[in-house]
Every structure is written in structure tokens, then in C-alpha cells.
Amino acid sequence: MTTAPPSPFEYAPAPESRSIVDIAPSYGLFVDGEFVDGSGTPFTTVDPATEEVLSEVAAGTAEDVDRAVKAARRAFTRTWGPMRPADRGKYLFRIARLLQERAREFAVLESLDNGKPIRESRDVDVPLAAAHFFYHAGWADKLDWAGLGPGPRPLGVAGQVIPWNFPLLMLAWKVAPALATGNTVVLKPAETTPLTALLFAEVCRQADLPPGVVNIVTGAGDTGRAVVEHEDVDKVAFTGSTEVGKSIARAVAGTRKKLTLELGGKAANIVFDDAPIDQAVEGIVLGIFSNQGHVCCAGSRLLVQEDVHDEVVASLQRRIGTLRLGDPLDKNTDIGAINSHLQLARIRELVDIGEAEGAQRWQPACELPERGFWFPPTVFTDVSPAHRIARDEVFGPVLSVLTFRTPDEAVAKANNTTYGLSAGIWSEKGSRILAIADRLRAGVVWANTFNRFDPTSPFGGYKQSGYGREGGRVGLAAYLKEAR
């Protein structure tokens, strides 16, 4: 691709100020309402856009997790469990409001720690996190009307392990329904993105949430394992890779622990020849390049009807050429930094395999910053369904383009995956959209849109993308005793 001549209308830098956040040089664990030292070797968390060390964070050991679970159990038995449901709801309303009040602070901190563009953390992650608390707050004293049987009862202590792609939002998806249904929580944030969870701990204190209701234990995989395997945990909720999800399912086998898993995906985004191409291209870009493709429901397999393939790919390439990659805190940035060098290595490996297997790689002329972890938006054409880049979750800004001729072929190819989290359909024909949506084996189907989320809308996968739902009325079932 030839480089476009410099435009006289080049964007000036428009960085969001980071002065609104005050990052401490080190953080402890949040247990029983207090910040305490961890027993493990502390680890650092870096800004993936600059590799600057942001802070040093405590690592929780099995003993620390045990203290946190004990605190959660005490809170469940003595304060949170016996509390009037309406009051539990009021605490959640408080938290929702505090998140809104401190929204800019959370957004900047999230972009610093995760590398995602401020536009996304500011407009998507943080508002949705607040919305999740607001939505679930209202459920706290209305569970009898949730259709889950009479007098639904909480499970007890929930152990929750969340990923690094939407750190605060995934926290909200886990903590809000757990608390609304009367459970207490031990949460393990991702190793590379612990900071907004620790700021959330401060929000819990400002809300006067009783000690032990929310406990946050930072650390790596061992800490997560200790949470999952702790004997006094009644519920395990995990969002992350399918591989780890399987090991968690094995670990809780034969116990009383209730398990919900939200795992990987390899979503098909199906474009029919009658689709509004410009709109579809926007949806494709949103589907795979938002959040650098670090999205479990990303539309990573583009299935285009053969007769519009060339038109769609050309239009897509033109649009990708206008995407701005760089400083996550710049308000004009579309694509931020890859979250970690480990993830960057995985993306590079799969992209190399894609080329080696015969697919055609295309990337726009795109200057990458010298420091930090970066990967340009990438499109593979001539992809066969057998290629690794058509089967494996890349979890990066990498799109594989495949073609189909008939609706039946589109459905067959879309469903030809072990995953089943999400899918997209682009067509102007209503009856076709409904017929295809009906036949796709995926938990969320976006038609003529993509990557939309709402606390009222259940989210979760079919097949090896996991089980259980988050959000909506059915999401409450994950945190309540089996309804008869």
C-alpha cells in the first residue's frame, strides 16, 4: 500500500490529562475493608503504551485468599446476608453513583493500565460499569419477581476471576449481580490490569459498604487457582480463556460449587450481498478493531458473500487506512496498545502462522510507536476454514476474511467452530436476518450492528464459549440457589 500524502488537516494531539489519577507507588490487597500487605512477591503493572511502571501490586497467596474468603463468609453471615434487600440495593445505587462521579478518573486509569483508547474507556467501559451497578441495584429487593422460583436464596461466597481486556467492566459484570442477589465476593483481577479494581475498592469504602462484602486479591494464576479451589467458596465465576475455563471446570468437579464460565470466541460476522456496505464496514471495524481486538466476542471471522467480496475488502481497507493508532490517552485514538508483551507475542505468532499457511496478509501504512506493545490492524484474505487464523482465537486486531455463496453455506461456516459466543449478520432483508439468527449457534447475535452491550441484555456463550449468562433476568440465576 502506498502512503497517503500528509494531509493539511492532520489531527493535532488531544491528550486527556492524566493528572486526574493519583497512582500510589504500591498497593496492598483489599481484605475485610482494609488494604493489607500480601504474602507473595509483589509484581509491577506497566502502561503497555510506554512500558512505564505504574505501580507495584501485592500478590495474594493461598493464605491471603483464605483470609479474604473468611472475611467474605463473615460478612455473608453477619451483615450482608441478614441485611434488608432494599438496603443492599441502596449500597449498589451508591456504588453506581460513585462510579459516575469518578468516571473520568476511572477512564484515565483504565487506559493507562490496559492500553485501550480513552474514547472507549470513557464512553463504553466506565458508563457500562456504572449502568451494571444501577441495573442490579434495582433487583436486590425484587428477586421474588425474577421468575426463578419463590424466595430465591443467595449461594454464599462468590470467587470471581476476571480478565484484562475490560478490567472494570468485567468487575462490574461479576460484582454487581453477586451483591444484588445477597452474596459476598472475593475477586481476583487480572495480573496486568489490577489498578481500576483497586480504585473500586476505594469506591466501596466511600460507599461505606460493610467490610468483607467485597474483597480484592491481586495476583497471577496461582492466586486465581487459590480462589477457585478454596473449600469455603460456594460459587465460581470466571471470564477468560477456554483453556483455563476447562481447568477450572475440572477443579470444581465433584464439589458443591456452582460454576459459570465466559470463555473464548471466534465470531463470524456475515455480510450478505444486499447489506448496506458502508454500514457493514463500520460494523466490521468496530467488531474486530475496537479494544485492539482484545474482545472475546470480537467479529474475527468475516464471512462475505462472494459477489461483494472485492467491494467489501476494498472499502474495508480504505476505512482501516483512516484509523489512528497511538497514545491511548489521545481523544482521537482509535487503536491503542496491546495489553502485554505476552499477548503481543501470541498475536505475532498466529499472524506468522497465517502467512505460512498461505493466507494473504494486509496491513495499512501505519507507524508504530517505538516503545510499548503495538500491533497494526491486520486483514487476512484467501483464508481457508482450516487455517489456524480461522479457528484459533487471536485476541488481537487481526481479521480473517472468508467467503460464501449461499445462506446455508454461511450458516455452516459460521457454526464450524468449537466456540459459540457471538455472531454478526449484515443484510437489508428482515426475514433472512431472522432465519440466520435462528440457525446460528451463538449466545449473542448482532444484526446490522456489532459489539453492543447492556446490563439488561444477557451475554454468554454456547458450546466451548462457556455457560451461564451475565446480565438481564437470566443472569441472576448464576448467583442464586437452584430454583425448583
Place this chain on the structure above:
Amino acid sequence: MSERLSVRKTYKLYVNGAFPRSESGRTYEVTDARGSFLANVARASRKDARDAVVAARAAFPKWSGATAYNRGQVLYRVAEVMEGRSAQFCEEVAALEGLSTSKARAAVDAAVDRWVWYAGWTDKLAAVLGGVNPVAGPYVDFSLPEPTGVVAVLAPQRSSLLGLVSVLAPVLAGGNTAVVVTSRNRPLPAVTLGEVLATSDVPGGVANLLTGDAGEIGPWLAEHDDVDAVDLTGAPAGQAMELERLAAGSVKRVLRPPAEEPDWTADPGLSRLTPFLETKTVWHPIGL
């Protein structure tokens, strides 16, 4: 006048709408509650289980794609046909479970009524479990329950008919297809139920019944990549944890066994429907 010599039945598997013997050629002896010989029953093998999964997978698109009204009528038809053969079921249940005629009769009646209960659920599930989600934006967004897929069921070991129907009917009502391993020592009503299913408009492959040992076949089904969910209700004591571990390998939905076999006469509610239902959420923009 001499008494007529009865014609005995050969008890075979029910797979893909047909009644094959086990490909392994194996049978085992089934006795009544007092230990008297009743029949040599086919003892399903790993290969039979795999064949049953293939049949259940092939039957899934049509059964899950049928209208809820149609599925309801088919399941109601099962109740109708069962009712007509209740004498035979009573005899088998009484012999195997050691029940009095009146108690066996009550179990058979309850089993027939259970089909009726689930037949009525098929076209209510979407309204009760799904709905429109009031999202904060210009979108119509709705969620609806869909069947999980192929469900492997280890049927209860004690309740040979009511227990079996109680675990099979909800799987089918939700639109799933099933591979069932019947009670090992009390399999005869299951074989007769297969004959009912075969004559009740239930498409071949939708319900497959394997007589034999859950302890032997269970692990193969729990591990099978083309099985989407397992119901471990009839898992042999001490084996449930291992089966759940095997099921984790392909992220199967697992219904854990109760501490002891429940009272199957109790109102089942939704507890056996929801474990084998997924929620699908569909979004579409609203605009001119």
C-alpha cells in the same frame, strides 16, 4: 386345555429409531426383585454409545427446528401411546421394583402424566424464560431459550420408569436430542418406552435408549466431543466427580447427581429444563 405358551420379547437397544442388538453381541441377565430370571438384555458398548450420539446429532436440527407446538403434540402423543400400554408397563415396573400392583400403577400413571406436563411446556418456555430487553439505545433486543444440543443422560438406577421419564422428557421438551443409559438392573420399562417412542411420531434419533452399565458407558459419553451436556443423575456412586472432570474437556453443561435418588413424584418445576437450555440474545437497530 393346556395354557398357551407366551411369546417372549427380545429386549434390545433403541438407537436412531431402530431396535438393534448391541454391536458387541453382549447381553446380561435381568431378574425381578426376587431374583427370578426375566430377560437377557442387550448390554450396550462404547460403539453403541457413539452410534447413538451420531444419531442424536443428526436428529438435532429437525427436532430443535420444529415448532414448539409440534414438539408439544409429539410429546403428548407419547403420553397417549403409553397410556394404552400401561398394563405392560405396570407388570414390568412391579416385577423390577418389587412394587404392589397399585403402587406400580401409580408410578406408571405419574410417568404418563409427566409427559403431559412437559408437552404443555414446549410453547411456554420462550415466554417464561425469554423476553425483550429494554436496552439503553435504539435497538430491539430480545432473548430466548434454545436447546443445548445432544444431551447424554444417565437415568436413575432405582425408578425404572417414572425416574426415566422424569429425566428424558424435559430434555426433549426443550428441543434437545438424547442418549440415555437406562437403569442397569431395571431396564425393561426403558425398552418398552423405546417401543412407545418409536410409534409416537418422535423422529428416529431424537431419543436413544441404551440398556447396560452407566459405569461402563458413562465415561465415553462424558468425554465425547459431540455431546453438549450430561445429566449425571444415575451415575454410579463415587463416579460422578470423574465424569464431571471428563465433561470439562469440552465445556459440557453438567447436571450433578443429587445426594440420593429424589422422590420422582414431586413437582419438577423448571429444574430439569433450564440446565439444558441456552439463552440466545439478538440485537437489531431501530431506525428509519
